[in-house]
Amino acid sequence: MSTLTHAVALTVGSSIGKKALVAVTGAVLAGFVLGHMIGNLLIFAGPDAINEYGHLLQTMLHGMGVWVARIGLLACTVVHVVLTVQLTRENRAARPGRYGYDATIQATRSSRTMIFSGLTLLAFIVYHLMHFTLRVGNEYATYKTTLHGEQVHDVYRMVIDGFSWWPASVFYLIAMAMLCSHLSHGVSSMFQTLGLSTPRTMGTFRMVGRAYAALIFGGNAFIVLAVWFKWVH
Amino acid sequence: MPSLFRNFYLKTSMARTLNLHLKIWRQPGPDAGGWFQEIEASEIPETASFLEMLDIVNQKLISVSGDPVVFDHDCREGICGTCGMVINGVPHGPQRGTTTCQLHMRTFNDGDTIWIEPFRAKAFPIIKDLMVNRSGFDRIMAAGGFISVRTGAAQDANALPISKEAADSSMDAAECIGCGACVASCKNASAMLFTAAKAGQFNMLPQGQPEKHRRVLGMVKTMDEAGFGNCTNQYECEAACPKRIGVRWISKLNRDYTLAVVHDTLLAPVGKGGGEG
Ligand code: SF4
Ligand code: FES
Numbered sequence: 410m411s412t413l414t415h416a417v418a419l420t421v422g423s424s425i426g427k428k429a430l431v432a433v434t435g436a437v438l439a440g441f442v443l444g445h446m447i448g449n450l451l452i453f454a455g456p457d458a459i460n461e462y463g464h465l466l467q468t469m470l471h472g473m474g475v476w477v478a479r480i481g482l483l484a485c486t487v488v489h490v491v492l493t494v495q496l497t498r499e500n501r502a503a504r505p506g507r508y509g510y511d512a513t514i515q516a517t518r519s520s521r522t523m524i525f526s527g528l529t530l531l532a533f534i535v536y537h538l539m540h541f542t543l544r545v546g547n548e549y550a551t552y553k554t555t556l557h558g559e560q561v562h563d564v565y566r567m568v569i570d571g572f573s574w575w576p577a578s579v580f581y582l583i584a585m586a587m588l589c590s591h592l593s594h595g596v597s598s599m600f601q602t603l604g605l606s607t608p609r610t611m612g613t614f615r616m617v618g619r620a621y622a623a624l625i626f627g628g629n630a631f632i633v634l635a636v637w638f639k640w641v642h
Numbered sequence: 643m644p645s646l647f648r649n650f651y652l653k654t655s656m657a658r659t660l661n662l663h664l665k666i667w668r669q670p671g672p673d674a675g676g677w678f679q680e681i682e683a684s685e686i687p688e689t690a691s692f693l694e695m696l697d698i699v700n701q702k703l704i705s706v707s708g709d710p711v712v713f714d715h716d717c718r719e720g721i722c723g724t725c726g727m728v729i730n731g732v733p734h735g736p737q738r739g740t741t742t743c744q745l746h747m748r749t750f751n752d753g754d755t756i757w758i759e760p761f762r763a764k765a766f767p768i769i770k771d772l773m774v775n776r777s778g779f780d781r782i783m784a785a786g787g788f789i790s791v792r793t794g795a796a797q798d799a800n801a802l803p804i805s806k807e808a809a810d811s812s813m814d815a816a817e818c819i820g821c822g823a824c825v826a827s828c829k830n831a832s833a834m835l836f837t838a839a840k841a842g843q844f845n846m847l848p849q850g851q852p853e854k855h856r857r858v859l860g861m862v863k864t865m866d867e868a869g870f871g872n873c874t875n876q877y878e879c880e881a882a883c884p885k886r887i888g889v890r891w892i893s894k895l896n897r898d899y900t901l902a903v904v905h906d907t908l909l910a911p912v913g914k915g916g917g918e919g
Contacts, residue, residue, distance in 0.1 A: 412907050412908075412911050415906070415907055416903065416907040416908075419859070419903045419906065419907065420903065423862055423863065423866055423899075424832075424862065424865070424866050424872040424873070425862055425895070425896055425899040425900075426899070426903065427872070428872060428873070428896075429896070429899075429900060496872045496874075499830075499871060499872055500829070500830035500831075500832075500871040500872055500874070502764060502869075502871075503763060503764050503765065503830055503831040503832070503869060503870055503871030504762055504763055504764065504829075504830065504831040504871065505762075505764050506676075506762045506768075507762070508728060508731055508759060508762060509665070509667070509678055509757055509759055510665075510728075510730050510731040510757035510759070511731055512730060512731025512732050513829075513878070514732060514827065514878050514881035514882060515876075515877055515878065515880075515881045516829060516876035516877065516878050517876070520874065520875065520876045521829065521876070523874065594875075597875075598874070598875040600893075601875045601889070601892065601893050601896070602875065602896055603896065603897075603900070604893050604894065604895075604896035604897025604898070604899075604900060605893070605897070606890070606893045607890060607893065608888065608890045611889075611890065611893075
């Protein structure tokens with residue numbers, strides 16, 4: 410067996426290997442979510458700040474940057490979702506007979522609903538991309554503004570309009586709650602799966618996971634609420 | 643009689659008795675269907691262990707030509723890991739760090755309903771009633787849960803220094819009695835806690851180093867093939883473990899597995915000098 414096929418068999422072909430891939434791709438996605446949120450918070454710095462940021466992303470590396478990021482994120486998402494669905498199916502198969510008396514000792518609610526929160530997030534990502542990236546069923550693509558004498562995309566107006574329709578805002582808030590739950594187990598779980606946690610650091614990682622989840626939820630929900638209550642307009 | 647002894651005598655001889663409603667899983671054989679049989683257990687002394695309570699129940703069943711409840715047990719002193727059943731949804735019952743044989747009826751109250759079921763996992767097929775086949779664990783052990791010792795004169799004890807920390811840590815892992823409660827309590831029927839403890843006890847010590855990578859890869863592969871689920875870091879295992887094996891061993895196994903993969907795929911093919919460790 411060649412070294413490469415051997416390496417693939419040991420990772421994708423084993424429980425720990427698959428989980429490690431889920432952890433690494435999860436780390437990339439969790440990092441992205443933070444960067445994405447920080448960028449979006451520029452909305453509070455006024456139209457020019459966020460529009461310039463949007464323009465920068467679009468034109469980075471002569472427009473290549475955004476595609477590198479997109480392809481990378483897509484690859485991480487596919488690996489993360491495919492492996493977790495497969496792991497979940499194996500887990501269900503490993504316990505064919507259910508307990509007559511079902512009890513949980515210390516597993517958290519978020520840890521028990523990972524596949525549910527995860528698949529809801531997947532649906533949300535599809536919706537979110539259609540909403541703001543592919544701009545299906547809206548005229549956001551025509552929103553333009555001038556920045557330093559240059560025609561750029563008006564991200565600011567797009568966000569304000571996007572969240573002014575309340576069903577969309579509600580769905581965003583629900584999705585952020587799901588993300589919060591997903592991260593609160595996922596982030597600390599990552600350290601355990603990659604073998605980085607020790608008895609001394611385990612408690613810290615748990616706290617870090619919860620704080621990270623709360624931060625992401627707070628920041629993103631704040632944008633939606635700010636538009637909703639017309640704090641930014 | 644001195645009053646101290648008299649009090650002790652009175653306390654132990656006037657043990658409370660309990661009347662319990664049991665719901666016990668009955669399954670005639672591996673391929674047969676199962677059901678919960680309702681049994682009234684009356685006059686159970688609170689000093690009885692859980693298994694002694696089942697002995698009393700079985701005695702009554704036998705006296706009316708009934709089929710006694712089959713369950714596994716051996717040492718009955720919490721060291722062999724043979725006993726094990728799921729009591730009200732928790733393997734080994736409600737008392738933390740306690741095997742079923744060491745669980746006493748004083749933990750329960752008169753009139754309680756107690757659900758008694760076998761460990762449920764695809765990798766632990768039910769043999770009869772509460773008895774399951776845990777040979778999956780034996781296969782994991784055979785795949786690396788040992789160190790190879792060549793024959794010859796025993797070396798001087800001081801020739802192999804081991805830090806106290808490493809020795810203590812290894813002993814923590816070695817406390818695992820292989821009961822299977824971790825699998826039974828895991829939402830995914832994963833055997834990670836058991837495998838991690840059994841690999842970890844050797845991976846901590848110098849004697850375990852030469853076969854470390856081979857051990858980790860072999861035990862994990864066998865664990866996967868036996869049909870256990872995948873760990874999702876919910877730590878139900880740790881809470882149910884009668885020996886309180888910590889999930890830090892799982893973290894260590896994850897780490898050792900990554901190192902073993904790197905060694906096996908990158909270092910070994912180009913011929914790393916020296917031992918495998
Ligand atoms: S780790 Fe604990 S629960 Fe699992 S087999 Fe060992 S002693 Fe039993
Ligand atoms: S019978 Fe040996 S541990 Fe319970």
